[in-house]
Amino acid sequence: MKTINIAIDGPAGAGKSSIAREVASQLGFVYVDTGALYRATALFSLEYSTQEEFLRALEDDCHLELKYFGGTQCIFLNGDNVTEKIRTPEISMKASEISALPEVRAFLLETQKDIAREFNVIMDGRDIGTVVLPDADLKIFLTASAEERASRRYLELEDKPDAPTYEQLLEEIKQRDYNDTHRKIAPLKCAKDAVRIDSTTMGFHEVCEEIMDLVEDRLDLE
Secondary structure, three states, X not given: OOOOEEEEEOOOOOOHHHHHHHHHHHHOOEEEEHHHHHHHXXXXXXXXXXXXXXXXXXXXXXXXXEEEEOOEEEEEEOOEEOOOOOOOHHHHHHHHHHOOOHHHHHXXXXXXXXXXXXXXXXXXXXXXXXXXXXXXXXXXXXXXXXHHHHHHHHHHHOOOOOOOOHHHHHHHHHHHHHHHHHOOOOOOOOOOOOEEEEOOOOOHHHHHHHHHHHHHHHOOOO
């Protein structure tokens, strides 16, 4: 039986993960946060002093698993739950850096495709609709202004020790946007057949409702 795949792409901080997680929950689909796979790989890369050493170790020594507890996705690196460790600005920038490497993208590509072949999924990332799942049943490109994305991130982090300033977050987001859209391998872009949603002035539930409407209009879930 063919599985149903929904791809959500977009820049950093657009709300892809939280929105995809909520819609997947409503549909009873598996949510796949591909960014977590890249972040965990970025965390692994920090163990090596050079890029060459990291890439040599990648295939044999980097073991990633996605596990679900009460519907929540957790990412395990070599048996350790690193779900919280990978949510730092340092890891975000490192993930953006290593995602430009063809060896890293090839390493993670089959993992993502295997999950989509086995389950009905909502998968979010940067190149899901263009590279990972080019035949996805529904493709969405979710975006928002850099300023709005920085503001959202600032509100998430402002109560944490050593929280970055809004200006720092805005600069990081702009740098990630540049890195993601200018990399030679699978750059961030809107697939030709994707529905573009700009969430700059939309609330969380508004975006979820719009996506659910698209699912109901375009997919046969009977």
